[in-house]
Amino acid sequence: MTDDAPAIARAVGTGARTTPGDSPVGQPVKFYQVGSFAAGNRLLDEAHRSVQSTLGRTNSLTSGHRACQGCGEALGARYALDAAMRAAQGRMAVVNATGCLEVFSTPYPETSWQIPWLHSLFGNAPAVATGVAAAYRAKGRDDVRVVGQAGDGGTVDIGFGCLSGMFERNDDVLFICYDNEAYMNTGVQRSGATPPGARTATTEAIGREPGNPFGQGKDMPRLAMAHQIPYVATATVAELHDLEAKVEKAMSLRGARYIHLFVPCPLGWGSAPHDTIRLARLVKECGLFPVFEAEHGEVTSVSKIRRQVPVEDYLRLQTRYRHLFGSSEPGGSEGRPDIVERIQRIADANIRRLGLLDETLDEGPPPDGSGGGLSDRAAAGVL
Amino acid sequence: MLRQIEGSRAVAEVVSMCRPEVVCAYPISPQTHIIEAVGRKVKSGELAPCEFINVESEFAAMSVSIGASAAGARAYTATASQGLLFMIEAVFNAAGLGLPIVMTLANRAIGAPINIWNDHSDAMAVRDSGWVQLFAETNQDAADLHIQAFRLAEEVSLPVMVCMDGYVLTHAVERVDLPGQQEVDSFLPPYVPRQVLDPSEPVSIGAMVGPEAFEEVRYLAHVRQLQALELIPEVAGEFAEHFGRPAGGFVRPYRTEGAETIVVAMGSVLGTIKDTVDALREKGTAVGVLGITSFRPFPGAALRDGLAGAKRVVVVEKAFSIGFGGVLSTDVAMALTGLSIPVSTVVAGLGGRPIMGKSLAAVFVDADHGRLGELTFLDLRKDLIDKELARMADRRRSGPTAENVLRDAQSVLPSLT
Amino acid sequence: MFQVRIHGRGGQGVVTAAELLSAAAFAGGLWSQAFPSFGSERTGAPVVAYCRIDDHEIRTREPVVEPDALIVQDVTLIHQVDLFAGLKPEGYVLMNSGRSFEELGLGDLVLRLPRDHMLNVPATELALKHTGRPVPNAVLLGGLAAVSGVVPLDAVRDAITQRFTGSVAEANVAAAQEAYDFVKNEEGVLAHASPD
Numbered sequence A: 001m002t003d004d005a006p007a008i009a010r011a012v013g014t015g016a017r018t019t020p021g022d023s024p025v026g027q028p029v030k031f032y033q034v035g036s037f038a039a040g041n042r043l044l045d046e047a048h049r050s051v052q053s054t055l056g057r058t059n060s061l062t063s064g065h066r067a068c069q070g071c072g073e074a075l076g077a078r079y080a081l082d083a084a085m086r087a088a089q090g091r092m093a094v095v096n097a098t099g100c101l102e103v104f105s106t107p108y109p110e111t112s113w114q115i116p117w118l119h120s121l122f123g124n125a126p127a128v129a130t131g132v133a134a135a136y137r138a139k140g141r142d143d144v145r146v147v148g149q150a151g152d153g154g155t156v157d158i159g160f161g162c163l164s165g166m167f168e169r170n171d172d173v174l175f176i177c178y179d180n181e182a183y184m185n186t187g188v189q190r191s192g193a194t195p196p197g198a199r200t201a202t203t204e205a206i207g208r209e210p211g212n213p214f215g216q217g218k219d220m221p222r223l224a225m226a227h228q229i230p231y232v233a234t235a236t237v238a239e240l241h242d243l244e245a246k247v248e249k250a251m252s253l254r255g256a257r258y259i260h261l262f263v264p265c266p267l268g269w270g271s272a273p274h275d276t277i278r279l280a281r282l283v284k285e286c287g288l289f290p291v292f293e294a295e296h297g298e299v300t301s302v303s304k305i306r307r308q309v310p311v312e313d314y315l316r317l318q319t320r321y322r323h324l325f326g327s328s329e330p331g332g333s334e335g336r337p338d339i340v341e342r343i344q345r346i347a348d349a350n351i352r353r354l355g356l357l358d359e360t361l362d363e364g365p366p367p368d369g370s371g372g373g374l375s376d377r378a379a380a381g382v383l
Numbered sequence B: 001m002l003r004q005i006e007g008s009r010a011v012a013e014v015v016s017m018c019r020p021e022v023v024c025a026y027p028i029s030p031q032t033h034i035i036e037a038v039g040r041k042v043k044s045g046e047l048a049p050c051e052f053i054n055v056e057s058e059f060a061a062m063s064v065s066i067g068a069s070a071a072g073a074r075a076y077t078a079t080a081s082q083g084l085l086f087m088i089e090a091v092f093n094a095a096g097l098g099l100p101i102v103m104t105l106a107n108r109a110i111g112a113p114i115n116i117w118n119d120h121s122d123a124m125a126v127r128d129s130g131w132v133q134l135f136a137e138t139n140q141d142a143a144d145l146h147i148q149a150f151r152l153a154e155e156v157s158l159p160v161m162v163c164m165d166g167y168v169l170t171h172a173v174e175r176v177d178l179p180g181q182q183e184v185d186s187f188l189p190p191y192v193p194r195q196v197l198d199p200s201e202p203v204s205i206g207a208m209v210g211p212e213a214f215e216e217v218r219y220l221a222h223v224r225q226l227q228a229l230e231l232i233p234e235v236a237g238e239f240a241e242h243f244g245r246p247a248g249g250f251v252r253p254y255r256t257e258g259a260e261t262i263v264v265a266m267g268s269v270l271g272t273i274k275d276t277v278d279a280l281r282e283k284g285t286a287v288g289v290l291g292i293t294s295f296r297p298f299p300g301a302a303l304r305d306g307l308a309g310a311k312r313v314v315v316v317e318k319a320f321s322i323g324f325g326g327v328l329s330t331d332v333a334m335a336l337t338g339l340s341i342p343v344s345t346v347v348a349g350l351g352g353r354p355i356m357g358k359s360l361a362a363v364f365v366d367a368d369h370g371r372l373g374e375l376t377f378l379d380l381r382k383d384l385i386d387k388e389l390a391r392m393a394d395r396r397r398s399g400p401t402a403e404n405v406l407r408d409a410q411s412v413l414p415s416l417t
Numbered sequence C: 001m002f003q004v005r006i007h008g009r010g011g012q013g014v015v016t017a018a019e020l021l022s023a024a025a026f027a028g029g030l031w032s033q034a035f036p037s038f039g040s041e042r043t044g045a046p047v048v049a050y051c052r053i054d055d056h057e058i059r060t061r062e063p064v065v066e067p068d069a070l071i072v073q074d075v076t077l078i079h080q081v082d083l084f085a086g087l088k089p090e091g092y093v094l095m096n097s098g099r100s101f102e103e104l105g106l107g108d109l110v111l112r113l114p115r116d117h118m119l120n121v122p123a124t125e126l127a128l129k130h131t132g133r134p135v136p137n138a139v140l141l142g143g144l145a146a147v148s149g150v151v152p153l154d155a156v157r158d159a160i161t162q163r164f165t166g167s168v169a170e171a172n173v174a175a176a177q178e179a180y181d182f183v184k185n186e187e188g189v190l191a192h193a194s195p196d
């Protein structure tokens, strides 16, 4: 936790002694993420609190599911769907692709879903969601909102055709991709969202380019933008306010909307379960995962990097990158500093392209939260 | 060399020795260990020259295999269940084009309800696709059948699917005699395509065929399957000579001499059935078993010969045609036309339900006493069925059946087995 | 035929344990079959794996329902899974625990089985001590070799060194050896405590 310590102190520092943990009606709220950025909001006044810190939250994905310890996907799904449920005033249905989230949430006859939920197949969730939305429309139930969701595999690979079609038709569906950068459900194989250098079961750490090769993979948020849909956003599980604001914004619009949520996977990444939030924060702070919003194909806001860190700080916490770093054992490998350097260049390019550092600041929207500047607000230290 | 090895690994070893030039697959349980192991061999340079391609779906995996094969490469892929269905259009296409792709099918049930465990519904779903379908009884068998599969496929220009039971075989660690590279090389010559995308001799492959010739082209596909029917025993014989152990062929009889009841089955359940047959024989019940290795082409004559002496036939199968009954048993009954040997179907092991020797023995004894009905579901929980039917009769919105049944089951079943 | 059922949780190397045991049996010239319970469970969920050992080919594909030996890698499963279902009257039980069977609330089990067929080994501690990781599987195989003699310790050692390399293999071999010695020692104590 060493380099987190000052940041946490900062988050908890203000007003630390004002009714910590108390909800509006004076009952203790169950906080899952104490000691991290995710729940720091409990110290804020009510208007600024996250959906997660309210008693009224749905707990769409409630406890009892079978995800691994520290599963970012489980966390992200509850965060996103609770926010969507609030925005939809409780009238919502979810279509889920095959994947970890589907499997760990529904060990039939038990289910962790407290909302209407449908699983059909791995590759068709966007189309099924379109169908659900069409049915509601036909029945005059436009008030019921539809969310489709999938892992990165179900989104960028096998479901991509259906997703692109859903975007292109501008169907009234919010689609959320929980990106843990591989096929976790089947035992950590590469997907089209696996980053270069990462070891998976089908991109082993052997050969000239150990791990996943460079130059492959899809930048799904930008592909979504290319469809000119009303709303595209990226977010991580580390920045709860930002995520909730984006979900809320998406729910305020009609037509095809897309949120790409970064969710660390301790099992697949070989990271410590307690590092999930830290990794989600580091990936943004190093520039590898730009956090931004776009409307109708144009970027409307970016979440600035608060304190830039080298990609190495992020990579080193994960054994999927272990081969990139030498071992100190006698006869151990030298590692691949050249590959770490190439990954750093990817981060640098992201930073340049989106102006993620203050020095490179382009004219962003005003920091008061109007006009889609929600991520800027988050970056400015509300969290 | 004798190895104690996981079935998937054994298949990966053998497939690599067959020197595929393009391997393209999409992960799905329980096939993953196979492609991961082949992938490692390609990445480490142990299998070269070979392109290992990670794609975005099974549909792409089979499509890549089609392209590779049409361009003259030896192509290999593997899948299961939903994956096979996801690629089904390309599966039919590969056979229609006559491309000798070899695919491992790690047999798994088909959803809904989603289920990752073993049965044969996936293989049966593509029964009519034009692929040769071979079923492995053990991991030794699975390994050996892959070597034969490439030989067969390329000689008759048809794709071959080697079916091995998901988990039961793919994830079982057991003794397998793996051949050496030279042995495989001398059995399996390099691939010489009948049709190939060759710039120096351009051909068009896969164009439209209208009513004037479609039936003939289809018939020729059938003829090629019939050619495979001739080739299968030949290749099996050569294999036995070359590698010093039997594998492949049409059918495998076990204690059928003097058997009044002969059980017919495919895949790994044959092992449990053989143990059961031994136990029953000891008690004087005249039962034997005939295992089918080649399901497509269907060895009707061999089956007829093997079953002709029986008073009755019991087909144990891990799939069924909903609204009708047995799939394999229909074919078996066809093969016995005119012999007036009654055929009973026993559907067993759906979705990974363990097939217990005890239950099989009871069914075989029933058959021996002439008490076995036409269609039996092994170890079916009647109480659960009745409960759900009652629930459905009771109220319109009875809810998802799968959930209801599972809830009932868990309230009474022990957690094990 | 000797049949072993291994219980544990995802992440504890339950399947590896069954595979190692089968490799050890194979090394000793026996036939053996190891297979998992085929779940789709994640880290921490109850997991079962099986191993059969015989001196001729094993054909059956049934799950092991009447085990000759049970290995329990995680005693917190006692209240979650019917661990002892089908256990043969002369069966062996090897549990990963520093506590006695009575302390674990398994007094009635003690009455059912031969006393020297039941042992607790603090396998996680031994694993931590030798390998630095709380993975008790290889350790317990050392214990099984000692308590049942179904495979010799040498074969377990060979299986471990074939599966792992370098310091990981060495550490696991040392841990298995210590578990073996621990069990042999316990058996000595038991033999004195209950001469009948």
Ligand SMILES: Cc1ncc(C[n+]2csc(CCOP(=O)(O)OP(=O)(O)O)c2C)c(N)n1
Pocket (backbone or CB within 6 Å): A073, A098, A099, A100, A101, A122, A123, A150, A151, A152, A153, A154, A155, A178, A180, A181, A182, A183, A184, A185, A186, A191, B026, B027, B028, B029, B058, B082, B083, B084, B086
């Ligand atoms: C047609 C088809 N192919 C393959 C599978 C096997 N499968 C199920 S989930 C999955 C990977 C899921 O990856 P992702 O979408 O990234 O979700 P995650 O499990 O990582 O959350 C695969 C390959 C399937 N169910 N259906």
Ligand code: SF4
Pocket (backbone or CB within 6 Å): A066, A067, A068, A069, A070, A071, A072, A073, A074, A100, A101, A104, A180, A184, A185, A264, A265, A266, A267, A268, C042
């Ligand atoms: S494997 Fe990864 S995504 Fe799946 S439940 Fe575990 S932590 Fe979550």
Ligand SMILES: [Mg+2]
Pocket (backbone or CB within 6 Å): A151, A152, A153, A178, A179, A180, A181, A182, A183, A184, A191
């Ligand atoms: Mg994923």
